[in-house]
Amino acid sequence: MSSNEAFWPKGVRCAVALTFDNDDESGMIDAFGPDKMFYVSQGYYDTNAGTWRVLRILDRHQVKATFCMVGRTAEKRPDVVKAIEEKGHEVAVHGWDHRPYFDMDPIKERDDIQKTVDIVQKILGKRPVGHRTPDWNPSKKTVEILHGIGGFIWRGDALDNDLPYVHKFDDGKNIVELPSAVTLDDYDNYAERGYSPQEVFELWRDEFDVLYEEGKFYCLTMHPLVTGRPAPSKALEKIIAHVKSHEGVWIATAREIARYWLSRGNN
Numbered sequence: 001m002s003s004n005e006a007f008w009p010k011g012v013r014c015a016v017a018l019t020f021d022n023d024d025e026s027g028m029i030d031a032f033g034p035d036k037m038f039y040v041s042q043g044y045y046d047t048n049a050g051t052w053r054v055l056r057i058l059d060r061h062q063v064k065a066t067f068c069m070v071g072r073t074a075e076k077r078p079d080v081v082k083a084i085e086e087k088g089h090e091v092a093v094h095g096w097d098h099r100p101y102f103d104m105d106p107i108k109e110r111d112d113i114q115k116t117v118d119i120v121q122k123i124l125g126k127r128p129v130g131h132r133t134p135d136w137n138p139s140k141k142t143v144e145i146l147h148g149i150g151g152f153i154w155r156g157d158a159l160d161n162d163l164p165y166v167h168k169f170d171d172g173k174n175i176v177e178l179p180s181a182v183t184l185d186d187y188d189n190y191a192e193r194g195y196s197p198q199e200v201f202e203l204w205r206d207e208f209d210v211l212y213e214e215g216k217f218y219c220l221t222m223h224p225l226v227t228g229r230p231a232p233s234k235a236l237e238k239i240i241a242h243v244k245s246h247e248g249v250w251i252a253t254a255r256e257i258a259r260y261w262l263s264r265g266n267n
């Protein structure tokens with residue numbers, strides 16, 4: 001079987017999303033406080049160098065990716081947001097200052113998401129349609145809040161499946177969940193588990209091989225401040241080459257995959 005039309009468009013066996021979270025220094029400040037420059041300084045690598053290297057790699061391999069922007073990152077570096085958009089990638093939302101929502105007041109949560117939508121819209125002249133909560137830690141209300149703000153067609157907050165699924169709403173403005181996994185996250189593998197770039201590549205390759213065999217959805221969650229570093233960037237190049245060496249792989253932005261999933265009609 002070279003395709004899996006039960007789930008995917010004709011001729012496609014496995015859909016692949018390359019996603020990057022532009023935490024910049026905000027993720028480090030959220031985790032370690034504003035004074036530990038050892039961490040904060042590593043955060044700055046995102047917009048100073050990491051994102052630019054990632055963009056060069058994606059260009060070289062002619063694949064489109066999704067970048068989830070922290071609002072503060074966008075406000076500080078509109079040039080980065082514009083460069084991502086100009087290369088044909090998707091810009092999505094990743095909170096305002098990387099504080100997760102699980103214990104946040106819902107009014108503040110809504111404000112954080114809206115502020116980030118507004119700053120991206122101001123920079124690009126069009127609104128983002130996707131969202132990933134910082135630290136994959138949404139509140140129980142996040143999907144309703146996204147629906148209430150309007151315009152969102154996907155979110156990437158769940159770690160509970162190998163295929164997209166749909167959050168349904170009475171007005172028909174449904175939101176596709178695009179699940180990922182901690183094994184498919186660069187920060188978890190490099191920083192938490194201490195894996196080498198070669199080990200990360202092998203893990204990501206094995207995960208892909210199983211999902212490809214089953215005709216499922218493969219969603220890498222990366223950070224320019226991690227995967228944009230020189231040796232990890234080689235792991236990114238190698239996994240893109242491995243994925244592309246297979247027949248019937250659809251590498252697309254999260255927006256394209258969500259649009260397709262909403263169009264299937266049998267969700």
Ligand SMILES: [Zn+2]
Nearest residue numbers: 021023134135
């Ligand atoms: Zn993040």
